[in-house]
Amino acid sequence: MDVIALVGPSGTGKSHRALQVAREHAADAIIDDGILIKDGHIIAGESAKTEKSKIMAVRRAIFVLPGHAEEVREAIQRIQPHRILVIGTSENMVHKIAKTLRLPSIQLIVRIEDIASRSEIEAAQFHRLKEGKHIIPVPTIELKPHFSGYLVNPLQSLFKQSQVKRRKLGEKSIVRPVFSYYGKLIIDDKVILSIVEKIIKSRGFVKTLKNVAVKHLLHGEEERGLTISCEVVLSYGNHIPTLIRQTQGYIREAIEFTTGMLVQAVDISVKALYIEEPRKRFF
Numbered sequence: 001m002d003v004i005a006l007v008g009p010s011g012t013g014k015s016h017r018a019l020q021v022a023r024e025h026a027a028d029a030i031i032d033d034g035i036l037i038k039d040g041h042i043i044a045g046e047s048a049k050t051e052k053s054k055i056m057a058v059r060r061a062i063f064v065l066p067g068h069a070e071e072v073r074e075a076i077q078r079i080q081p082h083r084i085l086v087i088g089t090s091e092n093m094v095h096k097i098a099k100t101l102r103l104p105s106i107q108l109i110v111r112i113e114d115i116a117s118r119s120e121i122e123a124a125q126f127h128r129l130k131e132g133k134h135i136i137p138v139p140t141i142e143l144k145p146h147f148s149g150y151l152v153n154p155l156q157s158l159f160k161q162s163q164v165k166r167r168k169l170g171e172k173s174i175v176r177p178v179f180s181y182y183g184k185l186i187i188d189d190k191v192i193l194s195i196v197e198k199i200i201k202s203r204g205f206v207k208t209l210k211n212v213a214v215k216h217l218l219h220g221e222e223e224r225g226l227t228i229s230c231e232v233v234l235s236y237g238n239h240i241p242t243l244i245r246q247t248q249g250y251i252r253e254a255i256e257f258t259t260g261m262l263v264q265a266v267d268i269s270v271k272a273l274y275i276e277e278p279r280k281r282f283f
Helices: 014-024 054-061 068-079 091-100 118-131 189-201 240-259
Strands: 002-007 029-032 035-038 041-045 083-088 108-111 134-136 150-160 166-176 206-219 222-235 263-274
Touching: 002 014, 002 091, 014 029, 014 083, 029 068, 035 068, 041 068, 054 240, 083 091, 091 222, 189 206, 189 222, 189 240, 206 263, 222 240, 240 263
Parallel strands: 002 083, 002 108, 029 083, 222 263
Antiparallel strands: 029 035, 035 041, 134 166, 150 166, 206 222
């Protein structure tokens, strides 16, 4: 099984061009916004467009909600696609999805700016931001048993073979998710810091916590995730590598589940060990 990816910022027309990219690269399955698509049918998963909040939509898209990844993994094993196209807003996101679904390493990444003109991208962003329109690369009738949002209309996609002959590539659907009406969502770094502090302070072996910091990894205007760092003093008598690895995992899972943001690294520096004085015994 091969894996390729299509990446670009939110609202730039990735789902609109998904069928064309899949055809050109012989991909017989697509993973887009939480669903597994094959031959115009939703095989498994649930669309992020069905969620009622932006945070939940992001969680759904990166398969961190309970049972979601397991369902899609089982379906992939069942249908055995030759090549899967994974769609995401960044390289970090598609690699994260591939890892979560236990797919092979991504062999090729196609960027939206390489297949769409600036004017086409701007038009897609206008429809997303001003009209709240999202595209799902399956027929409208296929969405009815799966989708709880508001269907707008089907959209026909045509693939140009020559100047005189066109062949139908596939049908897409336009939807307006509930969360598209809510405006812009900004998660302050203080939220991330609060999550880290809550996780660390709940660990009984941590005596003190200092210098918690959040760093945003940027590539141009595209955010590719977060790195978290902090310093701790631990109680003496515990196996430090095991406890730190567990804590790093808890922090990563809590931040990604709560905010939908991707965590690239959690760096915990152990600055000292705290040794309790033995209690005096009186006879």
